[in-house]
Amino acid sequence: MAAHRPPAALTVRSDSDAKRSGEDARAAASSPPRVSRASLALHPHPVCDEGVDAGSIAGVEAVEQAQHGGVDEHEEHEDPEEHRPQPERVGEHTRHERERCPADHLEDGQIDHELTFDAGIEFIDTNADADRWFVQIECFDPHEPFFTYDEYKQLYPHDYDGPEFDWPPYAKVTEAEDQVEHARFEYKALVSMCDRSLGRVLDAMDEHDMWEDTLLIVNTDHGFLLGEHGWWAKSVQPWFNELVHLPAFLWDPRTRRAGERSARLVQTIDIAPTLLEFFGIDATADMLGAPLETVERAGALFGIHGGHVNITDGRYVYMRACADPSNAPLEEYTLMPTHMRGRFAPAEFADAELASPFSFTKGVRPLRLRGRAQINPYVFGSLLFDLEADPGQERPLDDPELELRMLRLLATQLRENDAPASQFQRLGIPTVGEPGPEHLLVHAQRDRATAAAEPLPPLDDFAVGEFGIGTSVPELLAHPVSREVVTRHLPMLAQSELLGMLGSTTIYALAAVLAIPVAHLRAIADELAAI
Incomplete structure (x- = not known):
């Protein structure tokens, strides 16, 4: 050329x-x-x-x-x-x-x-x-799966005699260190092919x-x-x-x-x-x-629907969680009502209505429906990091003055992106005017954030009897006493819609995905073991 x-x-x-x-x-x-x-x-x-x-x-x-x-x-x-x-x-x-x-x-x-x-x-x-x-x-x-050829695998020789592992779960790490390292080498081989x-x-x-x-x-x-x-x-x-x-x-x-x-x-x-x-x-x-x-x-906005809404100015990162456990109100706006693996069910349209156009919909009114989130950010709390002093994001800050500056930057970006009022409400941010000290969340949610960051211990570290957190959820729900324990600690497991998705999943496996605090998990295990 x-x-x-x-x-x-x-x-x-x-x-x-x-x-x-x-x-x-x-x-x-x-x-x-x-x-x-x-x-x-x-x-x-x-x-x-x-x-x-x-x-x-x-x-x-x-x-x-x-x-x-x-x-x-x-x-x-x-x-x-x-x-x-x-x-x-x-x-x-x-x-x-x-x-x-x-x-x-x-x-x-x-x-x-x-x-x-x-x-x-x-x-x-x-x-x-x-x-x-x-x-x-x-x-x-x-x-994933980290599929490649021997030519590339040979670039990363290592000793490993465990199960095939080229498709890590979307969950906390519970695997042995050699299995973790093996997955990393499999990924490197795939990157070399790319x-x-x-x-x-x-x-x-x-x-x-x-x-x-x-x-x-x-x-x-x-x-x-x-x-x-x-x-x-x-x-x-x-x-x-x-x-x-x-x-x-x-x-x-x-x-x-x-x-x-x-x-x-x-x-x-x-x-x-x-x-x-x-x-x-x-x-x-x-x-x-x-x-x-x-x-x-001045800042870059990023995140996922229904999760944390994040802002960075290049040095600091502020991850804003929802203001309360409901993670609500959460709305979805679309003119293509499909999920990743299928269309919306008729019941999802029960409360649907046409919303006013957004600044980016070229005058078109999208459907407004009740939304659903992949995770509830309340579990993790609001987080604040200094990437210069802590590039690995291992030591969250509790700095009200800094949080307020980043929160105001976040609010400005949300308005520039024409975010709906429901998003401000979910995050506990005023729709009009600047946020003040009364809108800060990092300190109030700090204990929750610390608990969510704790590594998940091996399954054999927890108490077990006839029942335990390694017992399948359907089996736990079939017994009246263990059912009471499980639904009291984890009410969502009583939802029939969710049960159909869980199959033979255990509470331990759920904890790896849902970031159930270790102390809470131990309390469930102790009660189940005592049955």
Whole structure:
């Protein structure tokens, strides 16, 4: 692709497993571009370093942009290879050495991951000389199950004689340390396979001389806990930094900067405006994001529906839980009434009504329904962290002055995002006016937060008799005495709808998901053992 060509675009995207949030990234430079956008998850750990390394190849979502018009005079004499991401050896190959034929090194044949990249690279090969195009290559890896080939597993040799374990539960860690380490090595092997696939894209950029006029961004949607904070996975715990501070790497041929970092707070909502600006198209009026080189925000809002609502200013992170155990009112607004695995049931529409349009619904009135949450953030309490002094988020702060500043920033962001009044009510924040000291929650919920953070002891550490927390919930509910104990401590287990979902689940297994405090769990175990 020559530098004089008009814009085109390529996107390669992968899912490191689900929701979007705030992350630092490298700002793009100015001047009319040609774009290829790609995003690929491949960081060997779900946690990433702060900022974005321009020209780096280790990351998780890629956007490439090529330049339109001539280059600056001083750029004409720069060697493209000086800023080219350096080859990284995978097995017996480097990115420069291997051929880009589809998975020719895999004796087991192709998998969807490779077929996806085959299709994307075929598009590049076919359209390399065309103008003003955009393609997105989206793959699912790295994602559980951590499936890969022996070639990649051999990069991480370790002794392990336990059960097959490449799909950690969305729960607290209760497995033995060697099993935890095995899962981490399985994940690293999968990341290496993804890294190789990204290398194929980089090779295509070499082959078509795209580094002179193509912008490359690498990032993803979220991380995945591999034992950090005593948890696996995501969504069922607070959104710690390993989950939301995402890798974001940029190569911009207009500036040719490499090896730099930026502390700008950018989010995935900034990608679309960046691409539009790159093609010389104005962003829509309802977009809250901005082109990467122009982003200037005081805070980044992130979270999950019905969970904590979080805000960061780059140094401090404030995780606001609901004000009371009901986690209510919780509403859902949609014009596509479907859950992840099915449509809404008729009963869910019983109280549905058309709401007023939001600032981002283009005048359309969405359905307002009663919402439901995956977790109740009240269990974990409101949390406040200093990422500079405590990057691992292991020592939550109790600082009323700081909390008030972050709470006011949160309220401002909610209003800018046109959050409904019910969200303010759920969080205990005034819908009008600034929050005051009377709205703070960290100190009031501190004991709850401490209890939720306590590791879950092994099952054999708890009392057991004829019944115990290792007995299946249906069996406990079938006996009148144990039923009384269970439903008194955990009233939700009396709900017939929930029982159909639990199967043979035990209270111990539920505790790993619901973060039942260890002291509460011991009280249940003691009462059951005494029957």
